[in-house]
Amino acid sequence: MISFILNDRLIQTDKPAGMPLLDFIRYEQDLKGTKSGCREGDCGACTVIEGKLVNGKLQYRTIVSCLTPLGNVQGKHIVTVEGLNTEKPSPVQVALVEHNGTQCGFCTPGFVVSLTAYLMAEETGPENAIAAIDGNICRCTGYQSIKRASEDVEKLKSELTGSDSIRQFIEKKIIPDWFGNIEERLKAIPPLKKLSGEKTIIIGGGTDLMVQQPDDIRGLDITFLHDADDLKGISFQNNYCTIGAETPASEIMNSIELQRHFPKLKEYFKLISSTQIRNMGTLAGNFVNASPIGDLSIIFLALNADIYLNENEDRKRKISLKDFFLDYKKLDLHASEIIEKIVFRLPDTNTRFHFEKVGKRTHLDIASVNSAILLKTENDVITEAYLSAGGVSPVPLYLKETSAFLKGKEITAGTVVEANHIAQQEISPISDIRGSEAYKRLLLRQLIFIHFLELFPEMVLFNELIDVQT
């Protein structure tokens, strides 16, 4: 039995835990405001707000309901566009109407929900209204009218104060009155017990599995790890950072402490999927889906992270992420093991890190080639180097030879060009929909160049790189 609050109603259902929340909302509850578009997390038409108790306090954010298995909403508050109805249109709805931000209307509930969730998000949520709708697509308007409506929402956000937020949202008619007692009502719903059975399958955020095998999952016993508290969170100790395996990408992106160590963290993570998908997709899910272009895999390979694997209390082991990816979709992960957490050393003042991603589109696209690098230097000599690249081999690739070459070298254009020559020997890109082999080789060269141009602008110049190259 799965229990959660849908808008203002307590739901208790014995529908399969792997059923997409979207189907439950539309076809079991007849709430047709939540639209079924791509069913792959891309269009945002099925966006709903998810409220969750964090340390006893309700936090709201957006998710796509097409990729959310019912089991992941146990004990949560799910709000559809119908749940935002008050006697009059809400300020978000008014803004969209006044700026003609809706034409055919198919995308509109998704935009209303995303912009409302932005108003309700904590300080560490999306940085502005436009960022909050990065996972919503509109075919009709050309976006300018939606952008203008978002500016009104931005203005409203600036008028909200941080205290007693739910009360404020109700007073400003952003949400209906009954939101006032949701926190208390949720406290009465227990968390989902981990389900297990013969054919059990692990689900994190579901953003990979629910795209790949939605029909198979429906009938299976599922182990839901997404809300397992012991697998979540970010902590710091003795210059090391630990991240729980089920921590979603948005939490990593918005960690103030991590941003202190990686000033461009937000910029990097903005290149990864969309607000909704980052709110759902987890670190472990990114590693285990083993996509050769997985962005988190590439980032944490260059951070030389260790992963902690757990079969049971007596059987635990630690391996380097570098050794985790064996071959295409083949991992050093036993059938009964789960990833528990990752640990990596935080950069010190002599260490620089950079991540680059090139796709066909800048946003909401997977990479053609991506790459990350971490370099530690002393007196302009590299003392530690870790370089990774995606889209150039069957696995997210740690460039072992190139990293070894860089160690002990002075930072010069010659070093960078030679590093690229070695990298080209290590990779084995194939021609596919994301580009030809030659194009991917060229991209990796450019990304290696950009790493050094970004990290050492005072020491490596673009013209020098081209001169040495030719």
Ligand SMILES: Cc1cc2nc3c(=O)[nH]c(=O)nc-3n(C[C@H](O)[C@H](O)[C@H](O)COP(=O)(O)OP(=O)(O)OC[C@H]3O[C@@H](n4cnc5c(N)ncnc54)[C@H](O)[C@@H]3O)c2cc1C
């Ligand atoms: C629209 C869209 C855009 C996307 N864009 C990007 C992108 O730009 N970059 C990118 O890298 N990825 C992208 N992805 C892929 C996906 O979002 C990420 O890989 C995400 O991190 C997967 O995490 P999840 O928790 O949702 O995985 P799930 O689907 O829950 O699980 C994936 C795999 O991990 C396993 N698993 C989960 N947790 C554990 C654990 N603790 N231990 C062992 N196994 C576990 C599951 O069994 C499953 O095999 C996108 C996906 C969508 C739908």
Ligand code: FES
């Ligand atoms: S239907 Fe397109 S994101 Fe869910």
Ligand code: FES
């Ligand atoms: S108004 Fe038609 S898709 Fe946006």
